[in-house]
Amino acid sequence: MTSAPEDVMRLLKARPRLLAVGEPTHGDNNLLTLRNLLWKHLVEHEGYRTIALESDCLRALTVDDYVTTGVGDLGDVVRNGFSHEWGHYQGNHELVRWMRSYNDGRPPGEQVRFAGFDGPLEITAAASPRPILAALAESTGTLAPDMDRLLGDDERWTNPAAMMDPSQSVGRSPEAKELRLLADDLAARVAMQPRPDERARLYARTATGLLRYHYWMADSSPDRLSWLLGIRDSMMADNLRALADRGPTFAYGHNSHLQRGRSSMRMGGRPLEWWGAGSLVDAELGTGYAFVATAVGTIHEHGVPAPPPDTVEGHLYAFPQDQLVTGARDLPGARRESPWYGYAPLDPARLAGVDGVVFVRDVTPIAGASARTGPQ
The missing domain is CATH 3.40.50.11550 (Rossmann fold)
Incomplete structure (x- = not known):
């Protein structure tokens, strides 16, 4: 001692x-x-x-x-x-x-x-995926013309009421599901490079993880909060x-x-x-x-x-x-x-x-x- x-x-x-x-x-x-x-x-x-x-x-x-x-x-x-x-x-x-x-x-x-x-x-909210998706698209040299339309207003994503009320979350909207596919494709572009840039890899795992977190914010099952804690720690x-x-x-x-x-x-x-x-x-x-x-x-x-x-x-x-x-x-x-x-x-x-x-x-x-x- x-x-x-x-x-x-x-x-x-x-x-x-x-x-x-x-x-x-x-x-x-x-x-x-x-x-x-x-x-x-x-x-x-x-x-x-x-x-x-x-x-x-x-x-x-x-x-x-x-x-x-x-x-x-x-x-x-x-x-x-x-x-x-x-x-x-x-x-x-x-x-x-x-x-x-x-x-x-x-x-x-x-x-x-x-x-x-x-x-x-944050413990009371999650960020809008706009900045990280934009950074990921730029890092892969990809144009994503529909991204702004799918995202809508950032306030929809950062609404603190969504932490305890899943009906306030946009994480399972049709637009959010399209954004998850977009993020997955952009992350795949990073993974297909033999020596991807360190920041590009960070952007890829953060974008997919953040959209997954928003998806489970919109879940109404009894396991919702445990899922959110588990997703956060997996990130x-x-x-x-x-x-x-x-x-x-x-x-x-x-x-x-x-x-x-x-x-x-x-x-x-x-x-x-x-x-x-x-x-x-x-x-x-x-x-x-x-x-x-x-x-x-x-x-x-x-x-x-x-x-x-x-x-x-x-x-x-x-x-x-x-x-x-x-x-x-x-x-x-x-x-x-x-x-x-x-x-x-x-x-x-x-x-x-x-x-x-x-x-x-x-x-x-x-x-x-x-x-x-x-x-x-």
């Missing part, structure tokens, strides 16, 4: 192609600072060159362009290059600033890269696999997306289960995938007090250090109950699938930023 974030690597038998570190809540100063310290160590001492965050994979291209070329203004880049309102977080500003500074003067092969592994999805998994193929990648997001085993949550008053991105990637990469969970002691701002001593977090809270890095499988303790919906404690039943735990004694949510909670 140590207190240095870089000691995460000592818990692993070998350097994984994809190192995933999860967090139990979003929007915390201490967690983002810890993430940034670990990322710097991975770059400077372990050969990692890509960081992937639980953020829109398309908007992240703006950040990647900035850190690799310096084009743009830092404030604008962070504001527009993150989804989920995460451009407000100071830790993300510091991350992008450091990456640009690191890359300055380095040749492309030695630069660090930024990526998002989420789809163009995340596709992005993570592609990034791991590029080279050693550090992924950072919610524990529920990156953990091994089935994920669960309550939404719309119902318990939901689905296979998260971590499970899907782990099944393919095997020892090339490692998952380290983050646990916390208190979140006083949201009424989360010191953990009971008989819980996993309570065992770790008994140590005086502000942060700890430890193995997971032999940690004692019961499961903690969270008084706040935005925080998910460790589940002792899942520790066998966790390669390590980073424990942060006290967290301090960012003042003025809206709390993005749960597996956003």
